[in-house]
Amino acid sequence: MSIFAAQDIAMNFGGIRAVEGVSFTVEPGEVFSIIGPNGAGKTTIFNMISRIYTPSAGKLIFAGEDITSIPPHQIANRGIARTFQNIELFANATLLQNLLIGRHCHSQVGLLAQFGFLPSVRRAEIAHREKAEEVIEFLGLQRYRDQLIANLPYGVRKVVELGRALCIEPKLLLLDEPSSGLNVEETEEMGYWIEDIKQDLGVTIIMVEHDMKLVHAVSDRVMALASGRILALGTSAEVQNDPEVIRAYIGGAPV
Amino acid sequence: MIAPFKTGYAQDLTLAKGPGSRIAYAVLLAVMAAIPLVLGEFYVGELGGLFIFAIAGVGLMLLTGYTGLVSLGNAAFLGIGAYTNAILLARGVPFLISLPAAGLLTAFFGVLIGVPTLRMSGLYLAIATLAFGSIIGTVLQKWDGLTGGFDGFAVQTPSILGFKIEGAWGVYYAALIVLVLVVWVSLNILRSPLGRAMVAIRDSEISAQSMGINLAVTKSIAFGISAGITGLAGGLYAHYVRHLAPDSFDILLSIQLVTIVFIGGLGSLHGAIFGAAFMRLLPQAIAMVRDDLPFGLGQLPGLEPSLFGLILVLVIMFEPGGINGRWVKLKAYFAAFPLHRKPAARRQKSYAKSERLR
Numbered sequence: 035m036s037i038f039a040a041q042d043i044a045m046n047f048g049g050i051r052a053v054e055g056v057s058f059t060v061e062p063g064e065v066f067s068i069i070g071p072n073g074a075g076k077t078t079i080f081n082m083i084s085r086i087y088t089p090s091a092g093k094l095i096f097a098g099e100d101i102t103s104i105p106p107h108q109i110a111n112r113g114i115a116r117t118f119q120n121i122e123l124f125a126n127a128t129l130l131q132n133l134l135i136g137r138h139c140h141s142q143v144g145l146l147a148q149f150g151f152l153p154s155v156r157r158a159e160i161a162h163r164e165k166a167e168e169v170i171e172f173l174g175l176q177r178y179r180d181q182l183i184a185n186l187p188y189g190v191r192k193v194v195e196l197g198r199a200l201c202i203e204p205k206l207l208l209l210d211e212p213s214s215g216l217n218v219e220e221t222e223e224m225g226y227w228i229e230d231i232k233q234d235l236g237v238t239i240i241m242v243e244h245d246m247k248l249v250h251a252v253s254d255r256v257m258a259l260a261s262g263r264i265l266a267l268g269t270s271a272e273v274q275n276d277p278e279v280i281r282a283y284i285g286g287a288p289v
Numbered sequence: 290m291i292a293p294f295k296t297g298y299a300q301d302l303t304l305a306k307g308p309g310s311r312i313a314y315a316v317l318l319a320v321m322a323a324i325p326l327v328l329g330e331f332y333v334g335e336l337g338g339l340f341i342f343a344i345a346g347v348g349l350m351l352l353t354g355y356t357g358l359v360s361l362g363n364a365a366f367l368g369i370g371a372y373t374n375a376i377l378l379a380r381g382v383p384f385l386i387s388l389p390a391a392g393l394l395t396a397f398f399g400v401l402i403g404v405p406t407l408r409m410s411g412l413y414l415a416i417a418t419l420a421f422g423s424i425i426g427t428v429l430q431k432w433d434g435l436t437g438g439f440d441g442f443a444v445q446t447p448s449i450l451g452f453k454i455e456g457a458w459g460v461y462y463a464a465l466i467v468l469v470l471v472v473w474v475s476l477n478i479l480r481s482p483l484g485r486a487m488v489a490i491r492d493s494e495i496s497a498q499s500m501g502i503n504l505a506v507t508k509s510i511a512f513g514i515s516a517g518i519t520g521l522a523g524g525l526y527a528h529y530v531r532h533l534a535p536d537s538f539d540i541l542l543s544i545q546l547v548t549i550v551f552i553g554g555l556g557s558l559h560g561a562i563f564g565a566a567f568m569r570l571l572p573q574a575i576a577m578v579r580d581d582l583p584f585g586l587g588q589l590p591g592l593e594p595s596l597f598g599l600i601l602v603l604v605i606m607f608e609p610g611g612i613n614g615r616w617v618k619l620k621a622y623f624a625a626f627p628l629h630r631k632p633a634a635r636r637q638k639s640y641a642k643s644e645r646l647r
């Protein structure tokens with residue numbers, strides 16, 4: 035059974051039809067990539083899945099549950115995590131604090147217990163810290179642990195955002211242009227991490243990406259989008275050779 | 290520089306980092322406790338006032354410095370706390386109950402104002418809280434039966450277990466104890482999930498949501514806590530001024546509180562206390578030099594507020610970290626002496642944020 039399904043979803047902004055009649059399913063454990071020119075509606079699809087936007091039409095199904103109308107702050111504890119195209123970290127907090135905020139959906143200590151920092155809170159904090167340290171180790175972020183995000187280089191911040199998403203212990207991970215702003219080596223490294231996350235952690239991934247080399251390297255299936263509609267869906271090679279896709283890209287970004 | 294050797298995660302959860310800072314805070318507390326034995330009544334009274342403003346500063350710091358919500362209505366919370374405490378005392382409620390009750394009722398008002406302003410931020414929020422402040426001011430003035438109207442009323446001397454807490458010393462110790470408690474609770478909040486959720490909302494609402502943080506609930510709680518702490522400060526303030534009148538809780542007082550957190554340094558509890566100290570000491574300093582100023586400057590009527598305004602603008606322009614920012618840099622300088630490099634303290638340009646909810 036598929037882990038995620040978008041059924042005929044659409045999103046209108048005033049007169050703009052950013053996404054229209056898009057349906058696809060994602061199988062457990064696969065890397066599903068979405069490609070398409072700027073303004074195609076890729077980020078809008080992510081924003082609908084993370085419930086920041088409510089689809090104008092259609093349904094979103096995750097793990098058998100209709101999530102089309104649950105509030106956005108309950109997406110994380112369903113097991114869906116995401117990164118943002120333009121990095122949305124907590125810039126005036128340390129890397130460690132950012133990762134710990136990723137643990138928020140797993141914390142259930144009472145308000146008064148927090149006021150007094152009771153032993154129950156202390157125990158929970160240590161458990162969260164252990165989980166955050168696992169992620170730090172997994173991504174090799176040890177030497178930046180106590181630094182403010184605002185002082186970290188762009189490439190490191192991209193990795194931190196990935197780490198923060200992993201702290202949620204997601205079943206489904208949404209990556210919005212993980213390689214944007216990275217140099218060639220960093221992009222290659224990002225590719226390895228995506229493979230590790232898929233293989234070692236068994237997380238299902240939906241990825242929006244422009245770098246076709248990265249898409250080709252990690253994707254099980256690719257969906258090409260233009261002007262809010264699906265152009266093609268299949269393996270990376272099939273989609274890249276699809277005549278419709280080639281036409282859509284002429285004058286746009288090279289495939 | 291001495292970095293404590295860490296052997297477990299629990300160590301990072303302690304409030305005092307290393308034995309040195311534990312000793313420093315213990316000494317500071319002992320000195321504070323002993324000061325009334327040495328200083329005269331006037332200074333003890335002024336220090337008591339400083340503590341009260343430090344408490345209110347911590348309250349606003351949690352809201353503005355940590356949650357990123359500006360409030361121009363915190364004078365109203367101070368007023369609600371002051372009146373509640375004084376009115377309860379006048380009805381024979383003991384101080385040990387009336388003061389916490391003042392905090393609780395004010396916290397309730399905080400949540401009340403928090404809820405309708407959930408979707409506001411920045412200037413809109415500032416104006417909404419300003420409006421709330423003037424509504425409360427009007428209520429305090431018009432509700433004669435309860436508040437004594439425009440003339441106000443004299444505040445009773447509180448007593449604990451039969452001992453009257455009289456004069457400057459009473460206010461001093463009561464404020465010191467409440468300040469220590471409030472700082473302790475605030476530090477606990479800041480090292481707990483709630484504190485991190487507040488910081489997350491301050492830095493990026495959109496990703497805070499995606500981390501599972503309920504914006505509405507967290508903001509309301511932040512408003513409630515901030516108001517509750519300010520209400521406690523208000524309850525003590527009633528004893529500091531000894532006579533309550535509605536015009537003591539006007540917009541100027543709100544602006545003073547905002548100035549405390551900005552000058553002290555947003556996002557730091559030290560900053561709230563430094564800011565309060567600055568706010569209370571500057572008028573004294575002005576009074577001292579007033580007669581010696583050239584060109585009759587000292588006789589200008591608006592000297593004090595304009596000077597505050599000027600300093601606020603200069604701080605925002607040249608030292609966004611406030612007094613605390615200076616303090617941190619100074620500490621780093623001496624810790625690394627003589628190897629200090631200037632760029633170590635240079636601020637990084639913060640990167641652009643483009644993905645916004647609206």
Ligand SMILES: Nc1ncnc2c1ncn2[C@@H]1O[C@H](COP(=O)(O)OP(=O)(O)O)[C@@H](O)[C@H]1O
Nearest residue numbers: 047050052070071072073074075076077078079
């Ligand atoms: N909040 C919004 N309000 C209005 N228009 C929007 C909004 N978000 C996205 N759009 C529009 O929707 C279209 C798709 O945008 P987006 O999903 O960001 O594209 P991309 O595929 O590059 O990620 C664009 O035309 C964009 O201008």
Ligand SMILES: [Mg+2]
Nearest residue numbers: 076077078119
């Ligand atoms: Mg996009």
